[in-house]
Amino acid sequence: MKMTTKINIMTTAWILCVLLAVNSIVYVSFMKITTNLEQEELGERAHNIIKEIKDESSPKIIEEKMTPFLMNHSFIRIVDKDSHMISQVSNDHNLSLKVKPAFSKTSETQRKTIHLDQGENQMIIVREPIIENGKVVKTLEFGERVVGLELGKDVLLSILAFCTIIGAVLSLLGGRWLSNIIMRPISNMIDTMEDIEQSGIPKRIVMQHKTKDELQKMVETFNRMIGRLDKNLEKQKQFISDASHELKTPLTVIKSYADLLRRRGTKNEELTQEAIESIHSEAIRMQKITERFLDLANTELDNGLDLVTINLIPLCQSLFKQLKVAYKREMVLHYKKAPITVVADELKLKQVIIILLDNALKYSTDKVDVYLEDQGQLIILRVKDYGIGIPENEIENIFERFYRVDKARSRKTGGTGLGLSIAKNIITQHFGEIKVKSQEGIGTEVELILPKMGIACKKEK
Incomplete structure (x- = not known):
């Protein structure tokens, strides 16, 4: 099923559920309010009737006094304790036959659905107790067929049904419009991906309007x-x-x-x-x-690191001894306190330091200074030489593959232009940073910044 169809169906179903809930609330509220008004009116009439017949004992006089209180399609009756009808007046004989007399010691109202020749009708029944000498002896029962309620109910149901149908149609149209808006950039992306798949040429998606979403x-x-x-x-x-x-x-x-x-x-x-x-x-x-x-290739694949705690001071001293044999040059290690440790991959970190020292020794003739600093959460290692330096406009390019500032000199010294690229990849794997400062003819300083706890600290976060 297409995404647009799913969006359309889901939005329409949701709107219909909302409409049905609202319609139910409207219908129940309408019936309750209308019924309450009718019940209040009948209850008031029942009280008035009881006042009128309170001192009367003759059934004929009672019926005469009750008759003026009759409404269209209604009945009024007096019921004894055994639920037997004592007297009754009515202008709708069929209606009175549908309701059996009932005795009640308390005031009560009832809405009842009855079936007459005209069809289904709603009626309201009010029962009020008649008290003599502090005791309930009889019940006044007042019943009325509510013609307007049935008509109002039918009209209301018709209106609600019509509104629901209109809402469903508008929801379908709105859902389709909304799904088209949502899916347009996605469709463009799919088309672009298919073009990329077929042609093999990367392409960008062109968005006509910026929607900021x-x-x-x-x-x-x-x-x-x-x-x-x-x-x-x-x-x-x-x-x-x-x-x-x-x-x-x-x-x-x-x-x-x-x-x-x-x-x-x-x-x-x-x-x-x-x-x-x-x-x-x-x-x-x-x-x-x-x-x-x-x-x-190995550093770019990010095959994982073998993390151990390394004391950088003996590590650098060991590397100095190895390189002095090859270069016969002076290398000086500077640090203020010992030990200076870092969590890292020892072999890869050695490789980085050797690359930096190798470059410093190749492109300078004086001594090389190495500085170690413990700055709390960070470890700083700086390799400083006093050689030919790097032109300012070339510094940003030195980490690119095969890039060499002086190709002729690099060939003579055996450089490939890959060392600093490898070093940067390794330091990036350790969530560190590598910076270069240089002045042409004065020298170059390369600074390694490593988290003291290395990649382990980053993973915990």
């Missing part, structure tokens, strides 16, 4: 999603292009030297050695690029 929010959310998808597709294309470009150069070098060896053989030892060294060097470079690809 949940539907517009849904459309805006969808368009933002498509925008992000566009960006991701562009990044994917750029990644493939950059990866192809990065792998093309070492493959070209390897192929060139391999062709050279095939043509000239291996008799020329100097040429052979040069070719082998170049092929080996480019193969190592390709290996590093491939490893970086795998690292980047």
Whole structure:
């Protein structure tokens, strides 16, 4: 069943339920109010009749005094304790036959439905006790056929039925109009999704009028999603292009030297050695690029973290020893108190620090300073070098894949342009932040901001 049909049926059913409830209240209220008015009038007449016949004992005189109180289609009777009729006056013989005499010690009123030759009729009966010497000895019974009540009831039911039918029709039309308004952007979204499915090209939903409601929010959310998808597709294309470009150069070098060896053989030892060294060097470079690809893919898949409590001071000192062997450079660790701990994935956090230290050592010739700070809920790690720096207009691009400020220098130092992308992904997984400050010719400072309790704290929240 279509959503529009469901909305139409549900709104119509709801309106009908409301109308039926209102109609029932109107009908009951009308009958109650009309009956109460008639009962009050008959009760007043019954009291007056009792006053008139109070001192009379002759049935004939009593009937004469009761006759002027008769109304259209009514009867008045006196009933004894055994519910036997003592006297009666009536201008509707059939009506009086439909109601049996009844004795009552208390005042009471009754609405009764009777069936006459004219059809179904409503009548009201009032019974008032007649008291003599402090005791109830007889009952005055006053009955009247309420002609206007039956007619009013039929008219009211006709009006209510007509209004209900009109309400149902208007509800169907209104429900259809409402469902079309609600479903229009959803239908546009479905059409757009089908176009995307068939063409494979992301498209945005065009909304003619801004309604400032949940539907517009849904459309805006969808368009933002498509925008992000566009960006991701562009990044994917750029990644493939950059990866192809990065792998093309070492493959070209390897192929060139391999062709050279095939043509000239291996008799020329100097040429052979040069070719082998170049092929080996480019193969190592390709290996590093491939490893970086795998690292980047792993961090973007978010395969989960192996969280442990890490003391950053011995961790950094251990990494310094490893890198000093390769770079023969001075690295200084600064901290005010110990220990400085953080909950994180130790292997991934090591990878981030190595990437930052590796960059600092490659692009500077002076010492590298590392600062550790415990700021309560946050841990700050800063890596500062005094090297070539980064131009201000390039800082916002350095986290992009394969982006390198100085491509010639990066190639010489063995950079792939993937390190900072990997580092940012890892820090994001830890709900942290990475910031870069740099001045060209003065140096660069990279700041890692990590929650002290790491991702565990975020999950508890």
